[in-house]
Amino acid sequence: MAHFSSDRSWRTFKRGLLNHYVLNGLEVALGLFLVTTLVQLIWGTQHAAAASVGVIVSIIVDNPAPRRGKFWRMLPAPVLGAPLFFLVQLMHQHLVLLGMLAVLSTFLGFLWMAWGKRGAPIAIAVVLAMVLGMSVPKPPEGQLLAAAAESTLFFSIGAGMFLVYAVIANTLLNFRYRVQFIADTVLSLAALMLEQARMVLPEAARHVGLDGETVDGEAYGDNLADRNFGKFSRTGLPQQHMGQLMARHAAFADQLQAARDIVLESPRTPRRQRLAGMLLQMLEIRDHLLACELDLEHLRKAPEQAPMLLAQQATLRALAMELVHLADSLLLGRKPRPMSNLDALLRPMQMASQTPVQRLEESLPDHFDADVSPQALSRELSERIVRIHEEVSRLVGLGRDEVEPDLAVVRASWQMFVSPTAWSWTPFKGLMSWDAPPLRHAIRAALAIAVGYVVVQMLPWNAHAYWVLLTIVVVLRGSLAQTLERRTIRVLGTLLGCVAALAILSAHLSPLGLILCLTLAQGVAHGFALRRYLFTAMGATVLGLVQAHMLHAGGSTTFHMFERVVDTLIGTGIAWAFAYVLPSWERSQLPALVQRVLKAQAAHASTSLAVDQLQAVDNAPELAWRLARREAYDSLSALIQAVDRSLKEPRAVQPPLQALELFQAHCYQLLGQMSSVKIMLMMRRGQTPSPFAVQQLKDTAASIDACLLQAPQIAASDADAQRPAKMPAPERVPGPEDRDQLIPWLMRRLATARILASQLQQDAVQIRQLLAREETLPPVQAEAAQAQST
Template sequence: MPRWRPPDFTRMLVGQHIVNGVSVGAGVLMIALAASAIFGFAAGQPATLGAISASISDMPSSWREKARTLSFGFALALISTSAIQLALPWPPVALATIGLIAFLSGMITGWGRWAVALGMQMLIPLVFVLGFPRETPAVALKIQALFALGGLVYIAFALLATIVTDASARRLVASETIRELAIYLRAVAAVFDPDADFEQAYGSAIRQQAMLSEQLQSARSALLDRPPPGSERMRLAATIGVLLDAFDALVAAQSEVTKVRAAPGSAPLLTQIGEALRVGALDLTHLSLEILTTDRPTLPPDHQRAIDAMRREAERQREPEAAHAEAWAALTAATERLALALGHIRRLERTLSDDRAAEAAIGGVDLAAFLPRRSYAWSTLRQHVRIASPVLRYSVRLALAMMAGAVVAQFLGDSGHGNWVLLTIAVVMRANYGLTKTRRDDRVIGTLIGCVVAAGAVAWAPAGVLVAVQGLAVVVIHSFVRLNYRLSSVGASVMALVSLHLIQPDLPAPIVARLADTLVGAAIAELFSFVWPSWEFVDAPGIARRLLARLASFTDVALNAAAPTQDYRLARKNVIEAIAALSDSAGRMSVEPVAARKGLEEMAALLMAAHGYIARLSAARLDIRAGAPPPDAQTRARLQRLLALKGGEAPPDAPEAAAPLVIAALAVVAAAGVYQRAARSGRDERKADA
């Protein structure tokens, strides 16, 4: 069978982010047209900017959660814009106000990754207001009132659009989640390919597992919010459990993958395994697209053929030479687990089409227990008010960078320069150097492309077409701000430059100046990334401790035959997220300066060891459910003692007759210790330099 690969742009062009981006663009454009018709184009700009400011935190979610987020975020925007309006008559006070608002914007990210947009809702509207000409208090009050009106109208529009598109949005998030599992299947196929580089394939599978974990978080938020029985919403909610059961079996199949790949004469079976996994991925992709057009999606009729071929090949070689019996036993077990995983694809089809199958998939699980909870409590931020906190350090860096940008902008002439320089700093600078560097490069390249596009549009397109270009640019910004920031930067540049031209069409478009401002802002963000930095190795001990704690909890539940399904699923969710956090940290560290990459190779070893241990636990869980006796109490107690070892504490040597689970746990603890020691050496070097 041909090795089919989906086009790379499938993930980019099919998903919630597109619908959300179109909705945001439509809302902003509607308010811009209404404000222009009522107040005039230039006078109505504050209302348009209010709508854009309110839309910053408009991300896919339920209408209840969106109402809380948009209202809270826009309240922060009103506070920051009011504060800067009051401070503008006194430049030193205005500079201090910019620093204070930037600091608070950074601290808000302590609520979690989801709160980054809230932080930007304090900062970006402030930059918008700085772009307005200095006016009398009465005119400033009118600007603020129009700004608030535009934002409030946008929030009402966004909530209405969310309610209207709720059914299609749920289908889209389910489709995206199924597609991410399909991509993971292809990654696992590479792991079993004897011709592929094992470490590279294994690392790719772990990275895709992290992406699947992130998508599952979005799916839980969208699908598990009180689905009524006997409805499409219930069937979509049930898919999460089925997908995770398939994921469990896929992970379990990798428990002895090195032994499987090395089994003599295994090439024909490994080839069939690869084909079965790729066909399964293709079928999942088919299902992910069909779910968008019907509430009763079906698999292709030949779905089972590749699974049967894999099993026939395993049956044909059932009796290997005695010398290789152990390796072939591992290969046979892996084949059965992969067949089980692929069988869940058929179960997924039934779950999406049949209410009783969906109810059986959910069982007695309380779906509300898996819903992500957002906290808006200010008390949560107190834990970050300490010298070692990455959030506090980021907040200080951001405040200093914004103040420096404001000072530099004073020497560049008109307010448009300062507006663009500060905007670049605000959107580029992130809590860690890796993300800042990536966004810096994307921002510069995106701005360059956007300037070229805007120059062509301004030179040749009439005003009516330019308004449409402005709306399309907003769609691009919001659709791709998380998925492809470079493309989002193209849209941002086009929108800003076209808007400036429409406000003052008789003036030449400042395209070259805006590109220069982007370079200045990016340079300031880069410079201040090294001020009181927080490198990834600083958090290494905490990440390793959390991983070991989650592994201990998962071990306790996975090896307990009487453990409730809900407890197992919660423990599995937590350990998947812990692995994803470690994988994300490795990705960020890989783009930090070489001198700051303390423990990067050791982190990769820990990731592989932890994944190997989880694979053995998942395999043991499947065996227990199939009727095999669980490990004895002594083995379970020893596993708990090992995983409870403190960082840096050397694990004991494994006796020759130790169970494979114990050996795998020892490998994890040893890798965690090596990783923590490498990170501590970096911290010691930093203290010595200080």
């Protein structure tokens, strides 16, 4: 066991070092070193310190990004930061005006949060320019304007030089970033497949052979799925693995979008096309995995199916490990090893699928009253796992350059699935509402900065007041969950960083040595910002103290350490307190998120059941379906993450967790049914479907669309009337040679999809009713009602 733990830790460590976060941290650290050293050699240490501030502000927005639009993505930070840096220095002697400027700049800067993940780094960079402007020492009387202009000039020189460097470095590292994002996505898929393997067996036996199996080092799973393992147990539901399975799906959806922006940009060369083909191949595997969840509940209740379930679980686990090996090879820059021979695991499932069964005709009546055979359901699951094996084999073949990607799909997906790079005024229009979370967060942050500024003026060391404000900026986040997560880590990281900075400054290093320390601290702070915030807090503390020492060129190091610790405690306390001011509780966003999910599910069902895709001569229907599928998964991911953040909020304002989790589970079940139907239809592409099948597809699409998009009151009252009769199934999923057996399986899937659509709308109605009822209750009664609902 000790050997296993050490081996697992070493694998995790290697994956962490080879991740794109660390590579990006090394890239920005090298840029800081080159720019600061060049300025120091030409103009001296004092000007190098000012240039380093410009570099640090620009580094905030330097993340792996598509080559197209990289310059314009980074430009707003130094353009907005330089004049603010200048104005702060001009007001050194006017404390009231300086405080007003700090509050106003914080408010305006945090409005960039309206642009989401693209705008958040700019908001932090703008406010950071203001805060670091306070760290510049006051010049002698009569030299204020000249000193401010000079330091701002070198701020701009540093920012400009780094901006050019960052664009060039991003271009040079583009292919390596593509490989790293693909490897991260493969790891996330492996974690999802491993969790799906756990779901195959009954809950009492899920620990057999799998509790020790984990996929460490993936980009998003550690941050979302692992925290959600116990979420279902908190609401009284025993299905802990279901909660983690949905979280894994959400994590994989997030990872996919991050990879799309890099991997699907201009896949013109064979190497880029192969990586893009791997990304699209993983989408197909995800759909098959989701369909594997269908009918498992019935299979787990059949004791005679236990041996087959064990074989199916073992196969999924083996395939997950194949994905892990593929990801590790990509990260190490090695050619992946060939796919392992899994014939021994696949043989029972292949034999089961080849057993002769009674043939069924397409001319079946609309409804049946027969039960579904567990043997038939087991054969269907076996067929799916065999297909997953084929898809994984193709993915490994793409990684080994032995399989050619589908260039038609790659070219069609190039621009349709990449996030826009141009700045738009559309998000700004959303700030006109008082309930807009970015607006409320901007007001909250401005008020926190105002209080922090007043507090530091009362401290005996108010010359270093910027540290309190800096702590407020980095700790106070848009949600209470994120603020609480950073609160303790920030304090601990500051303490450790102070010890490291004390050792560095006590060594009395040369200017070049200090620049090297500054470089290392910046690389650590930037490289681990989204993975291990403790390291980021440590690096940022060293960075701030060493840079302040370079700007001030003296002072009592020991006393500065004490100041920083006290300032951090004060700033953290203020940020924690203001997290409850004008709060944007997650429950206020849930109605819109639920409605988005319903619309996305309806659109996905409509495109999945479209009859014209069977006779299409181009990829237009397929592209429409892929876009609808992406929105379905992305909307569900956004909902799951909102529910995850709500777990850290006060119990009185938490949403109805049980209703939301049932809603999420039904959404994934509906996606699984639609994926299964889509696979069935693609097996018949190019053939003329029977009029009966066409009519069933059209009726089901219209029923689901009406159920999910109609008025809630109608859905709630007519739900039972819309529930179709139970449909039977033949003995196995049809293969290409048995296409006449499609109709019974199709009828079963369509009937179940109608039921799930009805349940989805009922879940949505219940969520709205619970939210509305709790909003009208006093806090104590609301907390009691919330506890009763969960």
